[in-house]
Amino acid sequence: xxxxxxxxxxxxxxxxxxxxxxLVVLGFGLSFLLETSALLVLAPVASTTAVFISxxxxxxxxxxxxxxxxxxxxxxxxxxxxxxxxxLAVLGLITALIPCLILGAFGVDMPLHSLCLYGSIGISATxxxxxxxxxxxxxxxxxxSQIVFMMSFMASTGIxxxxxxxxxxxxxxxENILFAFNIVLAISAVWFFISYRVAVKVYxxxxxx
Amino acid sequence: MTNAxxxxxxxxTYQDFVLDQVSFAVPSGSIVGxxxxxxxxxxxxINAALGLIQKEAGQVSIFGKEGLDGDTxxxxxxxxxxxxxxxxxxxxxxxxxxxNIYRSWDETAYFRLLKQFSLPPDKPLKQFSKGMKMKxxxxxxxxxxxxxLILDEATSGLDPVIRDDILDMLLDFVQEExxxxxxxxxxxxxxxxxxDYIVFIHEGKVVFSKPKDELVEQYGVLKCGAAQFDALDxxxxxxxxxxxxxxxxxxxxxxxxxxxxxxxMVVPATIDEIMLLYVKGEK
Amino acid sequence: MEIVVSNxxxxxxxxxISTQVKAQIMSGELKAGExxxxxxxxxxxxxxxALTVQKAYDLLQADGFxxxxxxxxxxxxxxNQDFYLEEQQKKIEEHFNEAIEIARTSGIxxxxxxxxxxxxxxxx
Numbered sequence: 064x065x066x067x068x069x070x071x072x073x074x075x076x077x078x079x080x081x082x083x084x085x086l087v088v089l090g091f092g093l094s095f096l097l098e099t100s101a102l103l104v105l106a107p108v109a110s111t112t113a114v115f116i117s118x119x120x121x122x123x124x125x126x127x128x129x130x131x132x133x134x135x136x137x138x139x140x141x142x143x144x145x146x147x148x149x150x151l152a153v154l155g156l157i158t159a160l161i162p163c164l165i166l167g168a169f170g171v172d173m174p175l176h177s178l179c180l181y182g183s184i185g186i187s188a189t190x191x192x193x194x195x196x197x198x199x200x201x202x203x204x205x206x207x208s209q210i211v212f213m214m215s216f217m218a219s220t221g222i223x224x225x226x227x228x229x230x231x232x233x234x235x236x237x238e239n240i241l242f243a244f245n246i247v248l249a250i251s252a253v254w255f256f257i258s259y260r261v262a263v264k265v266y267x268x269x270x271x272x
Numbered sequence: 273m274t275n276a277x278x279x280x281x282x283x284x285t286y287q288d289f290v291l292d293q294v295s296f297a298v299p300s301g302s303i304v305g306x307x308x309x310x311x312x313x314x315x316x317x318i319n320a321a322l323g324l325i326q327k328e329a330g331q332v333s334i335f336g337k338e339g340l341d342g343d344t345x346x347x348x349x350x351x352x353x354x355x356x357x358x359x360x361x362x363x364x365x366x367x368x369x370x371x372n373i374y375r376s377w378d379e380t381a382y383f384r385l386l387k388q389f390s391l392p393p394d395k396p397l398k399q400f401s402k403g404m405k406m407k408x409x410x411x412x413x414x415x416x417x418x419x420x421l422i423l424d425e426a427t428s429g430l431d432p433v434i435r436d437d438i439l440d441m442l443l444d445f446v447q448e449e450x451x452x453x454x455x456x457x458x459x460x461x462x463x464x465x466x467x468d469y470i471v472f473i474h475e476g477k478v479v480f481s482k483p484k485d486e487l488v489e490q491y492g493v494l495k496c497g498a499a500q501f502d503a504l505d506x507x508x509x510x511x512x513x514x515x516x517x518x519x520x521x522x523x524x525x526x527x528x529x530x531x532x533x534x535x536x537m538v539v540p541a542t543i544d545e546i547m548l549l550y551v552k553g554e555k
Numbered sequence: 556m557e558i559v560v561s562n563x564x565x566x567x568x569x570x571x572i573s574t575q576v577k578a579q580i581m582s583g584e585l586k587a588g589e590x591x592x593x594x595x596x597x598x599x600x601x602x603x604x605a606l607t608v609q610k611a612y613d614l615l616q617a618d619g620f621x622x623x624x625x626x627x628x629x630x631x632x633x634x635n636q637d638f639y640l641e642e643q644q645k646k647i648e649e650h651f652n653e654a655i656e657i658a659r660t661s662g663i664x665x666x667x668x669x670x671x672x673x674x675x676x677x678x679x
Contacts, residue, residue, distance in 0.1 A: 066372030073365050074358055124355040131324050132350040133373050134342040270325035272315075303604065443599035464562070466598075468606040485607055489567040540565060 067135060067143045074120050075113030079151070082110050083158045090162025099166055100173060102159045103181035107189040108216055110155025114148045115212060118200050127271055138263045141201065145259045148197060152189045156182055176241070183244045184223065190251035191219030194258035202265060223247055274336065276300045276420050276452035279321050282330035289476060291316050294330070296471045296481045298420070301449040303442065305463035305484070306456040307547060308473035314456040317473065318424050322350065334420065346376055349413025353425040356409040359398035363391055363408060374416040382415035389437070403434035410441055421445060421453045428458060435459065439466055460543040464488060472547060479550055484543075492526025493545060495519070496536040504533070513553035522549045556585060556592070560601055568603060572611035580620050580631055581640065587633035591621060594629075 072079075086109070090102050121127050130140055160178070167173035195215035199207075230243045277298040284291040291313050298304045306314050320327040323340050334344050357366055363386055371377045386393055389407045397405060406426055413421055421442070427435050439462060445451050457463055463470060463484070470487060472479040496504075501512070501519040508529060510522040522541065523529045530538040541549075556579060560571045579585045591597075594612055598605040612629060615621045619639055622632040658668050 066369045069372055070358065070361070070369040073369070074360050120358045120360065124358050125352045126356075126358055128324060128352055129350065129356055132322050132345060132348060134345040134375070135373060136342070268326060270319075272319060272325065302606070439602060440599070443602065446605065447595045447599065449595070465602050466604055468604045483606060484604055485567070485569070485610070488562065 064139045064143045071117040074117045078113045086158045100177045104185040106155040106159030107152035107185045110151045141263045148193050183248050187248045187251040188219045190255040192216040194254045198262040274300050278333045283328045291476045298452050302468040303453045304469045305467035312473045313476040347419045349418035349421045351409045351423045351426045362394050364393045376417040385411040403430050423455045491541045492538045493541045494521040494538045511549050511553040568607045569610035573614045585631050589631045591629040
């Protein structure tokens with residue numbers, strides 16, 4: 064899997080750099096309008112476009128065919144995309160934290176509570192969206208993947224709202240806001256994992272031409 | 273002689289095409305040419321054998337082992353037509369990738385091959401010509417101690433000079449007796465030169481699997497008129513084709529046929545002609 | 556050693572190879588004990604199939620012109636060539652005798668026979 068990951072990093076290198084720089088710039092820029100920490104919601108998801116670039120690149124060359132003739136299992140092929148997605152999301156999160164921490168060091172109000180909350184929401188949304196868009200991009204037409212990705216992001220925000228409302232029925236969310244969103248995070252992680260297992264299973268029997 | 277690669281009874285059904293009980297072998301140390309028209313089933317056979325598509329029936333055995341596991345794949349080099357690798361990568365970056373995929377990746381051999389074929393290591397593949405891309409793909413296939421090379425239409429659209437270079441690469445590869453090659457190609461003149469055996473697939477079935485020398489040195493085309501055609505011994509006719517002014521008959525032993533039918537013209541047959549007669553002729 | 560072959564002539568490739576090697580051995584260009592190129596490297600140099608070269612070498616070995624040592628390769632053999640030459644000459648004598656019979660009975664003169672022989676020998 065390491066080799067395949069390296070390949071994707073090479074392919075998406077410029078995209079990743081652009082994303083990182085944009086996030087940092089945006090982070091500083093946003094500080095004049097609203098809380099910089101709000102960036103943590105969008106940053107993870109925005110960083111994952113590189114995966115879709117790599118999926119499209121794979122489809123354009125004969126890589127998908129070739130990799131099956133290499134000593135890499137089909138499970139690892141799909142798994143690598145999910146791992147790559149996660150790595151990018153985490154990278155996005157960390158990058159968005161940089162302006163927050165710097166501004167915080169300069170005395171701007173940066174409550175840990177907001178950072179955790181927004182980070183949690185951001186990662187949850189990313190995991191939920193990824194769980195939908197990754198299998199779709201891989202198993203269906205890679206060109207439509209961009210649209211699917213955007214739609215799944217919107218869907219995931221809806222799902223998050225839904226889960227929070229559901230949680231509210233059992234625990235008053237307003238008092239335990241962090242706890243509620245951590246439940247959302249856990250559910251998203253499970254969802255992401257299930258999506259990975261399903262994608263692997265479907266890919267095992269696929270005809271690749 | 274052991275076989276490097278064997279398929280038996282390979283079957284796959286599509287809506288308008290059936291791969292039907294395809295069976296043939298690649299003996300160790302040999303070069304086997306797979307020929308057939310477009311859509312005859314050459315690529316489908318290779319895809320099914322390599323596990324790219326699900327087969328409905330049949331066995332594949334490589335290096336004596338059933339099926340395809342990671343260890344076997346370490347020793348197989350496959351080259352497809354067109355762009356084999358992401359075009360944004362350079363050969364050097366590709367080396368970094370392959371190093372982490374193949375246990376037996378030989379970086380020294382790879383760069384030596386790049387040098388030998390004048391492939392610039394730091395240029396992205398999208399700036400390579402078709403021929404250079406193909407040489408690169410073969411270089412990769414030759415850089416992880418492969419024992420079996422499978423080329424699927426790898427030389428289509430390449431000029432004769434590059435094809436000659438590639439033929440030399442292939443001949444070099446089989447200098448070792450446990451190295452074997454399966455080449456699927458339209459360019460029968462290349463196969464006529466270097467193949468040891470020819471397997472002809474037509475409409476999803478194997479029509480014949482024969483030593484190339486037999487086809488080139490013994491097979492022939494008997495040309496005659498209608499009257500003489502009717503007088504021919506039916507057992508001598510493999511396939512025949514009625515042309516505008518003559519009848520063309522494929523025969524298995526041209527010397528024998530010339531002696532038996534001295535009035536007819538019996539000429540050597542190229543592999544292309546043999547193929548055409550099978551495809552356009554009748555039994 | 557020099558080998559010139561063509562797949563465009565009607566003579567089988569393996570025959571072309573074995574004939575040329577034989578001729579070079581007979582003429583002394585290839586000396587006894589001299590190694591021949593390996594089957595695969597000759598196939599590569601001529602850009603032909605290894606099976607073809609194998610056939611040629613098998614033929615040469617069967618006629619006693621070369622010997623194969625496992626692990627070492629193929630070498631020009633020392634004996635048997637003169638014997639082979641003698642055998643071939645005997646065969647030619649027999650064929651000549653038959654032809655001479657036919658010529659005598661049909662009244663074809665010697666010089667015509669010589670012309671015919673020259674013509675046939677030079678054609679290939």
